[in-house]
Amino acid sequence: MKIDGFFTVLAGVLIGIPGTKGCTGFSSPHDLYLSVNGTLAAENQIPLNAAGYGVSHFGHGAYMVTDGAYQTFVLVSTAGVIVVDAPPTTGHKIQWAIGNLTSTPVRWFIYSHSHSDHAGGAYLFANQTNPKVTTIAHENTASQLAAATDPHRPVPKITFKDRYKLSAGNQTLELFFPGIGHDLGNIIIYAPKPKVLMMVDQVYAGWVPFWNLAASVYVPGWIKAHDQILAYDFDVYLGGHMGGPGNRTAVEVQREYVHDLFDNCAEALILSGTGENPNVDIAVISKEVLTNNPYNIWAQFAAYLDAVADLCYNATSSKWLGKLAAQDIFGYSHARTMVSSLRLDYDVLGPNDVQP
Ligand SMILES: [Zn+2]
Numbered sequence: 001m002k003i004d005g006f007f008t009v010l011a012g013v014l015i016g017i018p019g020t021k022g023c024t025g026f027s028s029p030h031d032l033y034l035s036v037n038g039t040l041a042a043e044n045q046i047p048l049n050a051a052g053y054g055v056s057h058f059g060h061g062a063y064m065v066t067d068g069a070y071q072t073f074v075l076v077s078t079a080g081v082i083v084v085d086a087p088p089t090t091g092h093k094i095q096w097a098i099g100n101l102t103s104t105p106v107r108w109f110i111y112s113h114s115h116s117d118h119a120g121g122a123y124l125f126a127n128q129t130n131p132k133v134t135t136i137a138h139e140n141t142a143s144q145l146a147a148a149t150d151p152h153r154p155v156p157k158i159t160f161k162d163r164y165k166l167s168a169g170n171q172t173l174e175l176f177f178p179g180i181g182h183d184l185g186n187i188i189i190y191a192p193k194p195k196v197l198m199m200v201d202q203v204y205a206g207w208v209p210f211w212n213l214a215a216s217v218y219v220p221g222w223i224k225a226h227d228q229i230l231a232y233d234f235d236v237y238l239g240g241h242m243g244g245p246g247n248r249t250a251v252e253v254q255r256e257y258v259h260d261l262f263d264n265c266a267e268a269l270i271l272s273g274t275g276e277n278p279n280v281d282i283a284v285i286s287k288e289v290l291t292n293n294p295y296n297i298w299a300q301f302a303a304y305l306d307a308v309a310d311l312c313y314n315a316t317s318s319k320w321l322g323k324l325a326a327q328d329i330f331g332y333s334h335a336r337t338m339v340s341s342l343r344l345d346y347d348v349l350g351p352n353d354v355q356p
Contacts, residue, residue, distance in 0.1 A: 033326075033329060040205070041207045042206075054243060062194035063076070066090070070089055072084065072094050073238055077170055077171035079168045079169030081107060082173055083125050085119060091121045092124065108134050112198065113182065126153075135157050136159070136160075137159060138160060140177075170193075174189075183217060186202070197232050197238070199237075203254045205237065205242065207324060208324045208326050208330050208334065213337045219337065230251055280307045308339050
């Protein structure tokens with residue numbers, strides 16, 4: 001092979017074609033990504049001020065502070081301000097934003113979950129003594145933070161197992177643990193008066209989720225949480241990401257996307273054992289790979305699973321590409337993660353089920 005020919009092939013593999021899956025599932029040059037202009041994802045973004053943050057007001061003392069990529073929920077009560085999450089990238093801007101909203105001091109800090117990209121600025125509020133800030137999280141989050149020994153994420157003083165109701169002057173905030181999903185202790189945070197619901201790294205209004213189904217530790221729990229959210233009476237949904245709030249429809253749309261992905265991946269897995277489609281047929285793929293790579297069982301399995309994920313991704317994209325932003329970016333990672341979860345969590349093993 002001529003060297004320039006090799007690089008042409010390599011470039012084609014790495015770059016791929018926008019909207020279709022290349023070998024890596026990612027497109028490298030930025031100008032090849034599908035534009036999100038004109039989509040709900042872009043229209044949702046609120047403008048940032050000169051200091052680099054934006055604030056949405058939902059009424060009844062409820063606000064979202066964003067740096068364009070992350071969100072903090074601020075609830076002002078007559079007894080003090082409640083802050084949920086402090087992404088390090090927003091950092092001190094959260095303090096400035098609150099200072100411009102009210103002279104009431106912050107009195108409560110709540111961790112939505114343990115992850116440092118949402119909680120790395122927690123030390124700016126959590127466990128402060130003057131004025132005193134009470135810090136609250138799910139008990140699993142507290143365990144994770146205790147193990148992390150991260151001075152930026154202090155261990156909360158108050159923890160709970162199932163539910164916690166915070167009464168703060170004229171406001172209440174209901175915290176509920178729906179089970180392990182995105183993280184070990186990711187909670188639903190609900191403010192009944194302004195009808196604002198926050199669950200971080202769960203729904204991404206107008207977007208497909210962050211890669212690998214939001215990098216969830218337990219995919220079935222993460223899928224189920226869509227229904228648990230929709231059982232609440234809320235108008236505003238905050239997912240912790242992007243520069244705009246969501247609503248009930250955004251949660252319903254993502255649930256539909258995830259259910260489609262689930263069905264398409266299950267169908268591809270089952271098809272791979274029927275001999276009806278050589279592109280995903282495990283016998284065809286195995287023979288081809290093992291002929292060229294004797295004894296390389298991992299190579300055989302990787303080629304097979306990639307082929308199943310390809311079929312699932314393309315079927316899902318036929319409906320959702322251009323409808324939810326960034327399906328071309330993270331859609332293939334979602335197909336791979338769903339295929340894995342179907343096999344391991346849902347017992348959809350296709351040709352690898354109990355043998356005769
Ligand atoms: Zn997270």
